[in-house]
Amino acid sequence: MRKTGTIHGVGIGPGDPDLMSVRADRLVRTARNVAFFRKAGRPGRARAIVAGMIAEGAREIAMEYPVTTEIPLADPAYNACLSQFYCEQTRRLRALAEDCEDVVVLCEGDPFFYGSFMHLHDRLVGQVPVEVVPAITGMSAAWTATGRPMTWGDDVLSVVMGTLPETDLVRAMQNADALVVMKVGRNLPKIRAALCHAGRADQAVLVQYASMEGQTVTPLAEAEDGPAPYFSIVIVHGEGRRP
Structure with missing residues (x-):
C-alpha cells in the first residue's frame, strides 16, 4: 500500500516561543514542509514566532488570506471568498500528503480554538492523515x-x-x-x-x-x-x- 504523508496542525502558542510544547518544537525543527497563514504583504505572526527554528532547506508554504477586513463580515461574499481560499489551500496540502510528504501547519494559539486551521482540518479529515498538536491559548x-x-x-x-x-x-x-x-x-x-x-x-x-x-x-x-x-x-x- 502506498504511504501517505501526514498533515500536522501544530499549535505554537500565544506568541512567546518559550511557551511552545516540546512536541511542537520538535515537529517544527524537523519539518521538510512548513505551511502558515499570513496577510498578503506581511511575514505572518506564526512564521515570526518560529524564526530561527525552521530547518535549512525546508519548503515554506505561505497561505495568504484573500480578505481580512476589506469585505464586511456579514456580507455573503466574505464567506464565499474565504471558503474558496480554504478549498485551494486544502488541495495544496493534500497534494503534498499524497506525494508522501509530511506538512507542519503553524497555528497561532491552539489549532482547535477559533483558528484558521480548523477550516482545513474539516476538509482534510478522511482524505489524508491529519494530526493536531494542542497549545497554550492566547x-x-x-x-x-x-x-x-x-x-x-x-x-x-x-x-x-x-x-x-x-x-x-x-x-x-x-x-x-x-x-x-x-x-x-x-x-x-x-x-x-x-x-x-x-x-x-x-x-x-x-x-x-x-x-x-x-x-x-x-x-x-x-x-x-x-x-x-x-x-x-x-x-x-x-x-x-x-x-
Whole structure:
C-alpha cells in the first residue's frame, strides 16, 4: 500500500516561543514542509514566532488570506471568498500528503480554538492523515499577564466574540462570572458599551500582545477608545467561592 504523508496542525502558542510544547518544537525543527497563514504583504505572526527554528532547506508554504477586513463580515461574499481560499489551500496540502510528504501547519494559539486551521482540518479529515498538536491559548496568556487568577470555585467562564451584536454581548456578560472577549479590534467601543450596560466595565482589563514583545495590561477604563491591535483580549476576572 502506498504511504501517505501526514498533515500536522501544530499549535505554537500565544506568541512567546518559550511557551511552545516540546512536541511542537520538535515537529517544527524537523519539518521538510512548513505551511502558515499570513496577510498578503506581511511575514505572518506564526512564521515570526518560529524564526530561527525552521530547518535549512525546508519548503515554506505561505497561505495568504484573500480578505481580512476589506469585505464586511456579514456580507455573503466574505464567506464565499474565504471558503474558496480554504478549498485551494486544502488541495495544496493534500497534494503534498499524497506525494508522501509530511506538512507542519503553524497555528497561532491552539489549532482547535477559533483558528484558521480548523477550516482545513474539516476538509482534510478522511482524505489524508491529519494530526493536531494542542497549545497554550492566547486567552490563557492574557489572564496570566494580569497577574490574577481567572476563575475561583464555581465561577462560570464565558468566551465571547466582540463581533457579536451589542445586545448579545450584554446578555453573555451578565450571565458570566469570568469573561474573555476576543476579536476586539475595531469592536472595542461596542465592547466597552456592552460592559457598561452589563455593569462590568469597572472590572474589565484590556491585554494587548500577551506573552509577546510590547505586552500591555491596562484597565479598560483607562484605555483609548480607538481600534485595538489584532492581538487584544478583554478580561473580566471571576470572584467566586474561595476556602
